[in-house]
Amino acid sequence: MLLTRSIRRKMVAGLGVLLLMLGLLAIGSISGLSNYKRTVKDLELIEAAPRNSRLIGAVVKLIDPLHLEKFINDRPESTHEELYKWQRKEAEQALHETREVIEEHKQQLDLHFEGLSGQRFAPDNLNAQRESYSRLRAHINDILAKYEWSLDALEDPDKHDATSDYILSLVTELPAAIEELEELEPLENMHPRLKAAQRDYRAHLVLVWSTSLLVLSMFLFLSISAYRGIVKPIRALHRGASRVASGDYDYRVKLNTHDEISHLAVAFNHMTERFQSVTADLDKEVKQQSQQLVHSAKLAGVGFLAAGVAHEINNPLHAISTAAEGVQMRLAGLLKDANESDAEIVREYLKMMQSEASRCRKITEKLLDFARSKETERNQYDVTAIVREVVAMLNHVGKFRDRTITFDENAPHYAYVNGSEIKQVALNIIANALDATKSGGEVTIDIHELPDAVELTCKDNGCGMTPEVLEHLFEPFYTTKDTGKGTGLGLSISHRIVRDHNGVLEASSDGPGQGSKFLIRLPKSPRQAKAA
Numbered sequence: 001m002l003l004t005r006s007i008r009r010k011m012v013a014g015l016g017v018l019l020l021m022l023g024l025l026a027i028g029s030i031s032g033l034s035n036y037k038r039t040v041k042d043l044e045l046i047e048a049a050p051r052n053s054r055l056i057g058a059v060v061k062l063i064d065p066l067h068l069e070k071f072i073n074d075r076p077e078s079t080h081e082e083l084y085k086w087q088r089k090e091a092e093q094a095l096h097e098t099r100e101v102i103e104e105h106k107q108q109l110d111l112h113f114e115g116l117s118g119q120r121f122a123p124d125n126l127n128a129q130r131e132s133y134s135r136l137r138a139h140i141n142d143i144l145a146k147y148e149w150s151l152d153a154l155e156d157p158d159k160h161d162a163t164s165d166y167i168l169s170l171v172t173e174l175p176a177a178i179e180e181l182e183e184l185e186p187l188e189n190m191h192p193r194l195k196a197a198q199r200d201y202r203a204h205l206v207l208v209w210s211t212s213l214l215v216l217s218m219f220l221f222l223s224i225s226a227y228r229g230i231v232k233p234i235r236a237l238h239r240g241a242s243r244v245a246s247g248d249y250d251y252r253v254k255l256n257t258h259d260e261i262s263h264l265a266v267a268f269n270h271m272t273e274r275f276q277s278v279t280a281d282l283d284k285e286v287k288q289q290s291q292q293l294v295h296s297a298k299l300a301g302v303g304f305l306a307a308g309v310a311h312e313i314n315n316p317l318h319a320i321s322t323a324a325e326g327v328q329m330r331l332a333g334l335l336k337d338a339n340e341s342d343a344e345i346v347r348e349y350l351k352m353m354q355s356e357a358s359r360c361r362k363i364t365e366k367l368l369d370f371a372r373s374k375e376t377e378r379n380q381y382d383v384t385a386i387v388r389e390v391v392a393m394l395n396h397v398g399k400f401r402d403r404t405i406t407f408d409e410n411a412p413h414y415a416y417v418n419g420s421e422i423k424q425v426a427l428n429i430i431a432n433a434l435d436a437t438k439s440g441g442e443v444t445i446d447i448h449e450l451p452d453a454v455e456l457t458c459k460d461n462g463c464g465m466t467p468e469v470l471e472h473l474f475e476p477f478y479t480t481k482d483t484g485k486g487t488g489l490g491l492s493i494s495h496r497i498v499r500d501h502n503g504v505l506e507a508s509s510d511g512p513g514q515g516s517k518f519l520i521r522l523p524k525s526p527r528q529a530k531a532a
């Protein structure tokens with residue numbers, strides 16, 4: 001039963017065992033009852049057996065009316081004729097009663113023989129006995145007929161005495177004839193019957209005990225199986241549910257009952273695993289969101305400070321640049337008397353002042369751009385077209401000529417954005433990717449459409465990034481490029497733009513030398529832009 005697979009089959013097997021137990025108990029009880037019934041029947045036969053003594057008693061009663069003295073004593077004043085008449089009446093009455101007894105005896109005999117036939121203890125000479133009794137009955141009836149026939153003569157005073165003697169001789173012969181017959185005495189058979197009943201009793205006692213023991217062991221087996229197969233697994237399941245509910249997500253329910261309960265345990269474990277992974281994902285997401293929040297706060301702080309500084313130094317820079325231009329215009333007159341090498345140095349320094357002042361102004365412009373989180377015009381723009389324009393532009397930049405940009409997308413993908421801002425972002429990311437690759441490097445751009453966003457990826461096989469670079473990537477002024485080559489503002493501005501669009505800008509890399517991947521996700525509609 002323990003090997004059966006489903007609870008339904010286990011229950012069917014359990015019911016089968018229960019039915020077997022009931023069957024065994026029923027067999028024991030029915031066979032005991034039938035044995036008891038047989039013994040009762042035997043006792044009934046003994047009790048109901050007709051007695052020959054009763055027959056003799058009835059026959060002897062026929063003699064009573066023949067004693068004339070009894071009538072004379074009772075009615076001394078009556079005449080002989082009256083006495084004879086009375087005597088005849090009494091004889092008729094006795095005859096009638098005797099016939100009734102004989103009839104009753106016959107019926108008892110019939111029942112007796114009927115009950116005995118087929119019985120274990122029926123005597124062998126049952127038929128012979130039956131015949132002897134019917135012969136005796138015929139003989140008695142014959143004598144009773146003669147008795148009846150002689151009654152007329154009993155009234156006749158002339159024939160009275162002779163008839164009385166005749167009847168007496170007829171009747172007195174009967175008891176002897178009856179006694180000749182073997183008495184139907186079932187008590188003779190009592191001893192073997194008693195022995196057989198004792199044997200039956202012992203056999204049934206053994207039967208009842210063994211069936212009871214068998215039923216008891218079946219019951220124990222059934223109880224243990226039910227405990228192991230149903231109660232224990234359900235307890236294990238309950239324990240597991242309580243442990244998981246109290247926060248122990250590593251707990252797993254182990255069951256090997258191979259039935260619905262173990263299927264339930266597998267499903268429960270699966271659910272716990274899913275729950276565990278969902279919780280871990282949620283934790284990770286919360287961590288990322290918090291990091292992003294901190295990062296955004298940091299960016300906003302730095303942006304605010306940078307914008308302030310930029311604003312403050314913008315005017316002095318303008319003054320330096322204008323002053324340098326003014327000095328340059330007057331330079332020819334001023335350097336008339338100076339020697340050539342000094343004049344050359346002054347010219348060079350002036351140029352440097354102008355170019356560095358202009359570089360500084362570009363930086364301050366960018367900084368102001370970064371801090372200026374303004375509400376710009378948004379519309380449905382084809383991201384494919386924007387990227388295609390940027391790629392075409394970069395293909396013409398001399399220093400990137402020996403790199404390959406792969407962009408095979410032709411289908412339009414519309415996003416709800418500010419076109420020029422997204423162009424700036426795309427330019428930044430693709431230019432950075434080209435910068436990161438050496439001669440012969442490759443940059444691959446893809447666009448995917450999601451249900452509620454357009455996703456742009458830019459992959460390169462360039463220098464890749466360390467976890468440290470990835471951590472500071474979007475911070476203003478963070479750059480790994482040589483001084484003068486990079487400002488470290490491109491990605492922070494791009495990040496701000498994408499965030500203002502309620503989009504996502506993410507970077508990933510498997511490490512130095514493994515290339516990098518940038519992902520930009522932009523909302524498709526104003527509703528999604530707001531919902532994001």
Ligand code: ADP
Nearest residue numbers: 432433436479480481486487488489490491516
């Ligand atoms: P800049 O390009 O002026 O340095 P950015 O903000 O655009 O400033 O970039 C910041 C830094 O991010 C870069 O100096 C570079 O180290 C890193 N970076 C950006 N894009 C990539 C890329 N595709 N591969 C490797 N490093 C990159």
